[in-house]
Amino acid sequence: MGTVRKLLFPIVFFGVLLYALFHLMTHESFRLYREGMEHYRQEDYRQAHQLFVQAVDSYRYNQKALLMQRNSRFALMTLEVAETIEDFLEKSDAAIAEKDFDRVERLLESALLAIVEVRKRELGDLPRIDALEQQIYRKRDHARALARQHYIQQAQSYARAGELRLAYSYSEKIRPVDHEVQMLQSRLAMEIARRDITLLLTESEQNIAAHQVRFILFWLNKVHPDSVHFNEATRLKQNIEKLLQESTP
Numbered sequence: 001m002g003t004v005r006k007l008l009f010p011i012v013f014f015g016v017l018l019y020a021l022f023h024l025m026t027h028e029s030f031r032l033y034r035e036g037m038e039h040y041r042q043e044d045y046r047q048a049h050q051l052f053v054q055a056v057d058s059y060r061y062n063q064k065a066l067l068m069q070r071n072s073r074f075a076l077m078t079l080e081v082a083e084t085i086e087d088f089l090e091k092s093d094a095a096i097a098e099k100d101f102d103r104v105e106r107l108l109e110s111a112l113l114a115i116v117e118v119r120k121r122e123l124g125d126l127p128r129i130d131a132l133e134q135q136i137y138r139k140r141d142h143a144r145a146l147a148r149q150h151y152i153q154q155a156q157s158y159a160r161a162g163e164l165r166l167a168y169s170y171s172e173k174i175r176p177v178d179h180e181v182q183m184l185q186s187r188l189a190m191e192i193a194r195r196d197i198t199l200l201l202t203e204s205e206q207n208i209a210a211h212q213v214r215f216i217l218f219w220l221n222k223v224h225p226d227s228v229h230f231n232e233a234t235r236l237k238q239n240i241e242k243l244l245q246e247s248t249p
Contacts, residue, residue, distance in 0.1 A: 029059035078124025
């Protein structure tokens with residue numbers, strides 16, 4: 001009987017000890033989980049995530065803590081994306097002030113791509129993301145309106161200064177390409193073609209290179225059918241093409 005007692009005592013002792021340790025671990029784990037849930041409901045995702053991580057570290061089979069560790073991580077990522085988007089918006093304001101509209105487009109496009117990633121998870125402060133998305137679209141519309149006005153002014157300014165090719169390059173940046181833009185580009189293309197023809201006529205026939213003629217045709221082809229210059233451009237193209245055919249052996 002004494003031998004049995006001696007054998008039972010360590011078994012019972014270690015059993016009680018293991019149970020106590022298990023109870024301590026699970027109790028601490030679920031306490032951390034409950035505390036994490038309080039922070040999660042308050043949208044304090046950073047603190048919530050830390051507590052859920054600690055809960056899992058305390059007892060790795062705490063399924064609720066494991067799930068919320070994942071959810072809080074995604075919610076925290078949403079928070080970080082929101083902060084990144086706000087940074088993009090702030091930088092876009094600076095780019096607008098500098099009239100760097102290409103950079104504005106890149107920044108706002110990056111912000112929209114970040115939102116697409118958030119939408120895949122649908123966790124965290126989504127109303128904040130929705131508000132930021134609307135802000136992005138409003139800012140983009142505003143920036144595009146300013147860009148259009150700026151590029152039209154630049155094109156007209158360089159045209160007045162006689163920098164026709166530079167003026168045309170600015171006209172190509174204007175969006176949307178509507179009737180007004182098409183007519184502006186047609187006028188510039190026609191003026192470039194006329195000037196090139198005038199310069200070409202000052203050259204002797206032997207000095208005229210084929211690429212010079214091709215460039216004139218290139219600009220004449222830029223004249224829109226609705227332009228007042230279209231008939232003139234068509235007539236000049238026909239004459240030049242006829243001369244090219246006659247000069248070809």
